Amino acid sequence: ILTQKRNGRTFWNRLWMSPVFEEEGVLTYFFGSELHVTLEGEHLRNLGEALGKGEQMLGALVRSSSEVGLRINAGWCLLVLLAGGGCLGD
Numbered sequence: 001i002l003t004q005k006r007n008g009r010t011f012w013n014r015l016w017m018s019p020v021f022e023e024e025g026v027l028t029y030f031f032g033s034e035l036h037v038t039l040e041g042e043h044l045r046n047l048g049e050a051l052g053k054g055e056q057m058l059g060a061l062v063r064s065s066s067e068v069g070l071r072i073n074a075g076w077c078l079l080v081l082l083a084g085g086g087c088l089g090d
Contacts (some may be wrong), residue, residue, distance in 0.1 A: 001034075011038040 013034045
């Protein structure tokens with residue numbers, strides 16, 4: 001829930017509500033609890049922005065050129081061979 005302080009600043013609360021019943025099954029009241037989660041939301045938003053930037057950078061690297069891709073694959077293949085493995089296409 002987006003909540004507002006008296007000074008006008010907004011903050012987020014997570015709200016839980018549960019009905020409480022008597023033994024006979026009659027609803028007597030509701031139990032509610034709030035947890036301040038503004039920082040959690042800010043962290044998630046920052047993480048999402050960072051992931052988006054990372055995806056953009058990775059996409060640019062992949063699209064940069066086939067020559068770079070060939071160099072990366074050749075370098076990887078050399079490392080695998082040096083480690084005693086085999087490369088695709090062997």
